[in-house]
Amino acid sequence: MLIWDDFSAHWTAEVIQYAAQKNVILQRVPPGYTHCCQPADISWNKPLKDRLRAGWLQHLKLECSRLLTSNEGKMRAPDRAQVVKWLRAAWDGLSKATIKSGFKRVRLLFNKRTVEQAECEAPNVNNELAEILESLSCVDSVVGEVTWDDDVVGRYL
Structure with missing residues (x-):
């Protein structure tokens, strides 16, 4: 699982397709909640x-x-x-x-x-x-x- 903010490069069709091929779940952090949802930012x-x-x-x-x-x-x-x-x-x-x-x-x-x-x-x-x-x-x-x-x-x- 990858927990990402709304940065546009995270959510391109190619990235989403590649993640699906690798069996990786992509989870979007709701806007304004990065400070409490992303381990790296915390x-x-x-x-x-x-x-x-x-x-x-x-x-x-x-x-x-x-x-x-x-x-x-x-x-x-x-x-x-x-x-x-x-x-x-x-x-x-x-x-x-x-x-x-x-x-x-x-x-x-x-x-x-x-x-x-x-x-x-x-x-x-x-x-x-x-x-x-x-x-x-x-x-x-x-x-x-x-x-x-x-x-x-x-x-x-």
């Missing part, structure tokens, strides 16, 4: 994204250092292999208890299984990088100020 998306963000921030810091010590005027984006490494490390960093706790909280643990409560991780907010980016004129003035929990991409879609 327990592991935030720590996963925090770990991904740490890789991205480290890359930005290295690029800032490179720009400060060279005459190059552009930052380099990470390549796909690097992003995949960040994702793998982020996923591997999640404990089984964290993942299981999402299923427990939406009551998808069957056979009276139990799981220890996973601790919520606090974000590490550091303005040092923002100050360096600003000094290099690499801050996008259109986006404006961003808080640690702001979804900048979602704001512009």
Whole structure:
């Protein structure tokens, strides 16, 4: 069973047909209920994204250092292999208890299984990088100020 939100790519004819071929049940989360019905959103998306963000921030810091010590005027984006490494490390960093706790909280643990409560991780907010980016004129003035929990991409879609 896959429990998905209403994201359009989840519900194409090809996806539905493939799921049926693989004997996978697709269940749609009603609009507005993702926060209480999807195990990932409940327990592991935030720590996963925090770990991904740490890789991205480290890359930005290295690029800032490179720009400060060279005459190059552009930052380099990470390549796909690097992003995949960040994702793998982020996923591997999640404990089984964290993942299981999402299923427990939406009551998808069957056979009276139990799981220890996973601790919520606090974000590490550091303005040092923002100050360096600003000094290099690499801050996008259109986006404006961003808080640690702001979804900048979602704001512009």
